[in-house]
Amino acid sequence: MSHELRQPEDDDPVIMTAEQRSVWVYLAVVAITSTAYFAVVVPRALSQPIEDVSWITPMLWAIGVSIVGTIVGSIFGSIGGAIGLAIRGIEPKGQLEGDLRDKDIKKLGDRRSALVSGGAMFGVLVLAMIGADLFWIGNLVFLAGTVGAFVEGVTKILAYRRGF
């Protein structure tokens, strides 16, 4: 494409939609909470019998902070995006809200994430069959949720940046 066909307005900076911004927030929050969770639980698991490891409370905190953090972070991200546009004097209409492409990207991310969840469910079934401690079952589910979240997030970011 030749540059003569480029309108001056086409050179305006392209900002992330609210959905894309939320994906980044989601990835960051999950990275922080899952790292914090495993930083607490793994040393305990290495230093005492598995059945004595206290993992439920840290996991509830990690899940709770992930949910609240993603919601709050997305709200602040949207506000920040709108403020950024206002400072640069760019009309926010048609720049921030999601559309069909966002929905298609969400479907793609959800499909990839579902593959991880499906595999984890099989693992949980096997652990239950062999009578593994609840620690292993709970943590496999949590790990699958974390990996699934990363797969989902990275898939979406690549779709936004490279296309699909």
Next chain:
Amino acid sequence: MPPKPTKVTNRIRALRFEYGEMTQADMAERLGVTRQTVIAIEQGKYSPSLEMAFEIARLFKRPLDDVFHYMEGGADDQPFS
């Protein structure tokens, strides 16, 4: 990281220019999508739905295959300049 090419190419950018020098933002508003989506379609990073493809063609008052082209040989066979 290079964009992932699709087999669907288009001449939306040229048509925007022909059709009253429409900006990406104008086109996005008329289609009810974000400017980011218009950019992604123009760059071949996103193939729109059939419905949206018809809407785009209607916007330029052109037949669909005057706007979009499917390359059977792969993304390197650029039919539009």
